[in-house]
Amino acid sequence: MWILLLLSCSKENGGKWFWISEGSHYSTPIGNKVGVNRSGMEWEWEVIFDSSCLYTSADLIDSSNIGDINKLVGFSDCGLNHSQNSFRIGWRPSSLYSDSLELLSYVRRDGTFTFTPITTITTNELIFIYLTFSDTTYICCINGQCDTTERVCSDWEGRKRALFPYFGGDETSPHDMRIWIKNLDI
Secondary structure, eight states, X not given: OHHHHHHHTSOXXXXXEEEEOTTOSBEESTTOOTTTTBOOSEEEEEEEEOGGGOOOGGGSSSGGGGGOOEEEEEEEOTTSOTTTXXXXXXXXXXXXXXXXXXXXXXXXXXXXXXXXXXXXXXXXXXXXXXEEEOSSEEEXXXXXXXXXXXXXXXXXOSOBOEEOOBOOSSSOOSSOEEEEEEESOO
């Protein structure tokens, strides 16, 4: 049993599986070091959402939370905590297809979030994510489809803290979920 556990936590093709356990918000491994406190302006990842990331409103305690946005990858900004200012990729079940996920740009400004749908993907599909910023804008691209939005702290040039998979807003994960992430910045 221990051998199987060790193999399931190992790196695959330079990437790593992140798990969000049933009843949890946070993914493991916790304290990952992929991109933590980086000063670079460009962040790139390859990602695969396992089919375990699919869920329906019937799986949730409050079915109206089906529209809530989960977080995939991104970074805190402006020298503040991520709950104040951050830029990320969000995800949730697609309202169009039962076997797909909607990916969105997700921006927190002074604790208030906005989001813009970018694309819909299927599970087990390899996707490429590119995040960058300038003084006044954030740019998010997923498989070449991009969104640009305003960045409010044009004078901040400090390091940014990497952010990784997180489920929900109000609710925790209704079942175990797996997401494979490979940092391409290394």
